[in-house]
Structures are given as structure tokens and as C-alpha cells.
Amino acid sequence: MPVTIPTLRLNNGVEIPQLGFGTYKLPPAQTRDLVLRAFDAGYRHVDTAQMYRNEREVGQAVSAGGLPRSEVFVTTKLNNAFHAHDDALAAFDRSLDALGTDYVDLFLIHWPVPALGLYPQAWAALEEILASGRARAIGVSNFQPAHLDRILKTGTVVPAVNQVEVHPYLRQDEVRAYGAAHGIVTEAWSPLGRGTVLGDPVIAGVAARHGVTPAQAVLRWHVQRGDVVFPKSATPERIVENADIFGFTLDDADVAAIDALDRDGRTGSHPDTENRTDR
Ligand SMILES: NC(=O)c1ccc[n+]([C@@H]2O[C@H](COP(=O)([O-])OP(=O)(O)OC[C@H]3O[C@@H](n4cnc5c(N)ncnc54)[C@H](OP(=O)(O)O)[C@@H]3O)[C@@H](O)[C@H]2O)c1
Structure with a gap:
């Protein structure tokens, strides 16, 4: 049985x-x-990026899935080499072409690339794309509070x-606290x-107490904190498992126990030092 997934309201x-x-x-x-397996399991939101080089295949699934376009939420992201204003507009056009759609639901700046210093310019381009109706919402990715401060000052859209x-x-x-204070969903x-x-x-x-898998317990923890999540799996059974997280609730003690695991466990790049433009 496909699950029904709750929605959050953006600003x-x-x-x-x-x-x-x-x-x-x-x-x-x-x-x-x-992606078609994910639609069968009830997912209605796909997260891709220019950097992932799979926008075309994601778009093929959106078409082949037979769902009304309005029922699928598609996010893609601006690659690091295209922060200059006109490059950002052209890169967005290429994304729409690859995805085979005339709009995306969410378009993000993938990384701030602080050494380049062009993200306020990229943000201005995203604001134009939003105004044109070709993105229903715009946002950022891997922005630290200092980067957000800067676009809140130079831009007009939060x-x-x-x-x-x-x-x-x-x-x-x-x-996350910065986002909560400014109406930005994490x-x-x-x-x-x-x-x-x-x-x-x-x-x-925690998983054993609820009769669920560790992945389900962790995804449930995220959902209860109010964040949006999009686990990746290339394993069909896990795609189904990861969506089956809306039939149980972690209690305060479970949440506190998982909260207490916090450490410097970053698996990806740090936004302050990720400056590659060749990916
Ligand atoms: N904005 C950014 O800079 C950025 C960076 C990284 C990721 N993302 C987005 O976030 C998404 C998720 O992040 P991620 O792909 O890096 O990592 P993730 O979703 O945290 O973990 C994926 C890994 O966990 C395994 N896995 C998935 N479900 C599982 C389950 N139920 N039990 C056991 N193992 C399981 C997968 O293996 P199998 O595939 O082999 O099943 C894969 O190795 C990405 O796909 C992408 O859309 C964005």
C-alpha cells in the first residue's frame, strides 16, 4: 500500500x-x-541537481509515471560553475529542458562557493526565475548563517x-535555528x-522499541523535528521501507536519546571551504 505523505507549507x-x-x-x-518505484511506494517529491547528471532520467520518470505534473514536487539545483547572473539563467533553461518540464517546484543554489563570491548574483537570477513562474519556490543549499545574512541584505525574496x-x-x-527564525524550512x-x-x-x-528499522527510526526523528527529508536508496525494498514512517511516533525519551548522539559527524564538504566549480 502506498503511504500518504504529509506536506509542509513554505514561506x-x-x-x-x-x-x-x-x-x-x-x-x-x-x-x-x-524513481518510478518511489512513485509506486507513495513518494511525490524528487530531489535532483545539475551536479547529479540525472535530471533527464528523473524527468523521464516524471513523464512515465503518469501522475499529473501538479502532484509531483521536483527540486533541482544550480551547479557551482554557473553563479554569474546570465550563466544561472542559462543553466536553469538547460535544467528545464533536461527534465522535460516547463517549471520546477523548487530551484536551489547548490553551494555558496564563498571564494567565488557570486552567490548574491545567483540569487538575483533565481528571484527573476521565480517571478517568471518557472520555479514555484526558490531556496539555497549548504548556506551558513553568514551566507544567508548576505542574501537577506542584498535580495528581496527570503x-x-x-x-x-x-x-x-x-x-x-x-x-536550523536561523532558518526557524527567518521562516526558512530546513x-x-x-x-x-x-x-x-x-x-x-x-x-x-529506539528502533527495537518501536518494531521498526534503524533507518525508519532516524527518518521519523527528522520528520518530528519538522525538517524535510529525502533518503536515497538504489534498493527497491529500502525505498518502500524508508517511506513507511508515518504509522508510529517517537516519544520524548527516544528523541532525547537520538539528540544526544550529536557530534562533528559531517560526511560531506564544509560549506565554508567547498569552492570547487568543476563538478
Ligand atoms: N544539497 C547537497 O549538497 C546534497 C548533498 C548530498 C545529498 N543531497 C541530497 O540528499 C539525498 C540523500 O542523501 P545521501 O544520498 O547522501 O545519503 P542518505 O540518504 O543519508 O544515505 C544513502 C545511503 O544509505 C543507504 N540506505 C538507504 N536506505 C537504507 C535503509 N533503509 N537501510 C540501510 N541503508 C539504507 C543507501 O544504500 P543503497 O542505495 O545501496 O540502498 C545509501 O548508501 C541525496 O540523494 C540528494 O538528493 C544533497
């Missing part, structure tokens, strides 16, 4: 399904079929989301810590 009124399907590192040849690495080994309290990337948190005995204990 411009657009509704986003709180659980989506992550597509980073999905083998391109399997991406279309795996980002709808900030997509950052969050999981039990990296709670990201400061970035999206938790690598919600399973790319698998690193799943062997943790505390998480195993």
Missing part, C-alpha cells in the same frame, strides 16, 4: 511533501526505474528552504548520514 504558501526521494549517486541507467547536511551525528542546531540532506548512523546502538534500541 510563499507552496506545499512541499515532507518526505521525498534523493537521487544523488543513483546510477543513471537505473534512475528512471528507481529563501523558502535551506538544504543542509543533518542527521543524528550532525544536528546543525545553529543553522531540508536535511544525507538524513541517514549516508548509512553511518544506522549501526549506532542507541538508534538500534
Whole structure:
């Protein structure tokens, strides 16, 4: 039975399904079929990026899935090499072409690339794209509070989301609190810590108490904190398992136990030092 996934309301009124399907590192040849599996399981939100080189296959699944376009929430992200204003507009056009759609639901700046210093310019381009109706919402990814401060000063639109690495080994309290104070929804990337948190005995204990798997316990923890999540899996059974998280509730003691696992458990790059433009 496909699950029904709740939505959150973004700061411009657009509704986003709180659980989506992550597509980073999905083998391109399997991406279309795996996204279709996710739709069968009830997912209605897909997270891709120019950097993932699978927008075309994601778009093929959206078309082949037969769902009305308005029932699928598609996010893509601006690649690091295209922050200059006109480059950002052209890169967005290429994304629409690859996805085979005339709008995306959410368009993000993927990384701030602070050494380049062009993200305020990229944000101005995203604001134009939003005004044109070709993105229903715009936001950022991997922005630290200082980067957000800068676009709140130079821009006119408050980002709808900030997509950052969050999981039990990296709670990201400061970035999440900044988002909460400014009406910016936090999206938790690598919600399973790319698998690193799943062997943790505390998480195993919480999972056992609820008769669920460690991945389900961790995803439920994210959802109860109010973040958006999109676990990635290339394994059909796990795609179904990861969506089945709306029939149980963690209690305060479970949440506190998982909260207490916080450490410097970053699995990806640090936004202050990620300056590559060649990916
Ligand atoms: N904005 C950014 O900079 C950024 C960066 C990274 C990721 N993201 C987004 O966030 C999404 C999720 O992050 P992620 O892919 O890095 O990591 P993740 O979802 O935390 O973890 C994926 C890993 O966990 C495994 N896994 C998934 N479900 C499982 C389960 N039920 N039991 C055991 N293992 C399981 C997967 O294995 P199998 O695939 O083999 O099943 C894969 O190795 C990405 O796909 C992407 O859309 C964004």
C-alpha cells in the first residue's frame, strides 16, 4: 500500500511533501526505474541537481509515471560553475529542458562557493526565475548563517528552504535555528548520514522499541523535528521501507536519546571551504 505523505507549507504558501526521494549517486541507467518505484511506494517529491547528471532520467520518470505534473514536487539545483547572473539563467533553461518540464517546484543554489563570491548574483537570477513562474519556490543549499545574512541584505525574496547536511551525528542546531527564525524550512540532506548512523546502538534500541528499522527510526526523528527529508536508496525494498514512517511516533525519551548522539559527524564538504566549480 502506498503511504500518504504529509506536506509542509513554505514561506510563499507552496506545499512541499515532507518526505521525498534523493537521487544523488543513483546510477543513471537505473534512475528512471528507481524513481518510478518511489512513485509506486507513495513518494511525490524528487530531489535532483545539475551536479547529479540525472535530471533527464528523473524527468523521464516524471513523464512515465503518469501522475499529473501538479502532484509531483521536483527540486533541482544550480551547479557551482554557473553563479554569474546570465550563466544561472542559462543553466536553469538547460535544467528545464533536461527534465522535460516547463517549471520546477523548487530551484536551489547548490553551494555558496564563498571564494567565488557570486552567490548574491545567483540569487538575483533565481528571484527573476521565480517571478517568471518557472520555479514555484526558490531556496539555497549548504548556506551558513553568514551566507544567508548576505542574501537577506542584498535580495528581496527570503529563501523558502535551506538544504543542509543533518542527521543524528550532525544536528546543525545553529543553522536550523536561523532558518526557524527567518521562516526558512530546513531540508536535511544525507538524513541517514549516508548509512553511518544506522549501526549506532542507541538508534538500534529506539528502533527495537518501536518494531521498526534503524533507518525508519532516524527518518521519523527528522520528520518530528519538522525538517524535510529525502533518503536515497538504489534498493527497491529500502525505498518502500524508508517511506513507511508515518504509522508510529517517537516519544520524548527516544528523541532525547537520538539528540544526544550529536557530534562533528559531517560526511560531506564544509560549506565554508567547498569552492570547487568543476563538478
Ligand atoms: N544539497 C547537497 O549538497 C546534497 C548533498 C548530498 C545529498 N543531497 C541530497 O540528499 C539525498 C540523500 O542523501 P545521501 O544520498 O547522501 O545519503 P542518505 O540518504 O543519508 O544515505 C544513502 C545511503 O544509505 C543507504 N540506505 C538507504 N536506505 C537504507 C535503509 N533503509 N537501510 C540501510 N541503508 C539504507 C543507501 O544504500 P543503497 O542505495 O545501496 O540502498 C545509501 O548508501 C541525496 O540523494 C540528494 O538528493 C544533497
